[in-house]
Amino acid sequence: MPDLATVTPPTAVTRLVTRHRAARMRLVILTVAMVVAVIVLTVASLAVGSRALAPAEVIAALFSDRRDAAGVIVHELRVPRTLTALLAGACLGVAGVLMQAVTRNPLADPGLLGVNAGAAVGVVVAIAFFGVGTASGYVWFAFAGAASAALLVNAAARPGRRGDTVGLILAGVALSACLGAVVRIITLADDDTFESFRFWAVGSFERRDADVAAQVLPFAIAGLILTLVIARGLDQLRLGTDLARSLGTSPALTIVGAGAAITLLCAAATSAAGPLAFIGLIVAHIVRRTVGGDVRSTIVLAALSGAALTLASDVIGRVIAIPGEVEAGIVAAFVGAPLLLWLVVRRAS
Numbered sequence: 541m542p543d544l545a546t547v548t549p550p551t552a553v554t555r556l557v558t559r560h561r562a563a564r565m566r567l568v569i570l571t572v573a574m575v576v577a578v579i580v581l582t583v584a585s586l587a588v589g590s591r592a593l594a595p596a597e598v599i600a601a602l603f604s605d606r607r608d609a610a611g612v613i614v615h616e617l618r619v620p621r622t623l624t625a626l627l628a629g630a631c632l633g634v635a636g637v638l639m640q641a642v643t644r645n646p647l648a649d650p651g652l653l654g655v656n657a658g659a660a661v662g663v664v665v666a667i668a669f670f671g672v673g674t675a676s677g678y679v680w681f682a683f684a685g686a687a688s689a690a691l692l693v694n695a696a697a698r699p700g701r702r703g704d705t706v707g708l709i710l711a712g713v714a715l716s717a718c719l720g721a722v723v724r725i726i727t728l729a730d731d732d733t734f735e736s737f738r739f740w741a742v743g744s745f746e747r748r749d750a751d752v753a754a755q756v757l758p759f760a761i762a763g764l765i766l767t768l769v770i771a772r773g774l775d776q777l778r779l780g781t782d783l784a785r786s787l788g789t790s791p792a793l794t795i796v797g798a799g800a801a802i803t804l805l806c807a808a809a810t811s812a813a814g815p816l817a818f819i820g821l822i823v824a825h826i827v828r829r830t831v832g833g834d835v836r837s838t839i840v841l842a843a844l845s846g847a848a849l850t851l852a853s854d855v856i857g858r859v860i861a862i863p864g865e866v867e868a869g870i871v872a873a874f875v876g877a878p879l880l881l882w883l884v885v886r887r888a889s
Contacts, residue, residue, distance in 0.1 A: 602614055646824075658690065763803075816869050
């Protein structure tokens with residue numbers, strides 16, 4: 541019999557434990573750093589705008605009920621906008637991690653299930669046929685369109701094989717193309733619809749009141765709770781389907797649950813703010829490269845990173861075009877595309 545000490549040297553075990561501890565410490569440090577970043581960006585979001593406010597004015601107005609100019613600006617204009625940005629970013633960050641974990645594809649985007657395209661159809665229909673003209677009115681139409689698109693994708697993706705992620709991706713791409721054509725047909729036929737729709741389509745938090753965040757909050761919470769429920773199963777699926785089954789995980793139920801969570805999170809974010817490109821994709825890459833691909837341990841970090849990146853995009857858009865603004869979706873694309881390219885180049889090297 542070979543000596544077990546020679547088969548598994550203590551130094552190898554020590555190195556494994558050391559790497560695990562280092563990863564945990566890195567996760568804690570990054571999580572704390574993201575909490576600080578979110579707090580700083582929240583104050584900046586409340587202070588920056590066509591009328592700049594000092595941080596002291598923001599804090600004084602935030603924790604009082606005064607009705608002067610600063611109080612009205614903070615409570616009625618910037619707090620709802622900031623909360624909506626935080627909520628949408630957190631949803632997209634978690635959805636990005638889930639999407640890449642389910643598909644095992646580093647290029648998978650939360651909108652790959654047709655959610656963004658479905659939400660766009662819902663908004664276009666609301667504008668063209670129901671005369672809806674406010675962000676709070678768009679929310680339900682956008683959410684209904686996003687949820688319907690995701691259900692169609694899941695129904696079309698080989699009903700007999702719920703664990704087939706390739707079928708999900710192909711169905712999502714096909715449906716997105718079809719729904720995109722529907723949006724173009726409606727908007728090209730009606731100039732007024734096109735003018736209203738284009739402001740939602742670029743992704744923005746402008747004129748988002750408290751009703752918008754309140755309407756999508758229950759769906760975001762449901763998506764986050766479902767994520768916590770299926771996170772363990774997703775981590776076990778990384779070990780292989782057979783081993784996951786032996787550990788008591790149903791691959792089909794886990795993937796369906798992940799698809800439902802992605803739908804809830806993406807639909808909530810997209811209906812509230814419009815399509816925000818690169819947020820979920822970038823967050824998933826950053827989280828995986830810094831602390832690994834374990835879903836359970838990275839949910840909080842992904843939510844904080846998504847919230848910080850989204851809020852930073854909104855703040856930057858207001859800073860570079862005072863007294864106007866550049867929509868957060870445009871800023872996110874400008875920031876996200878070079879960052880994604882840098883990550884790809886660094887990985888290749």
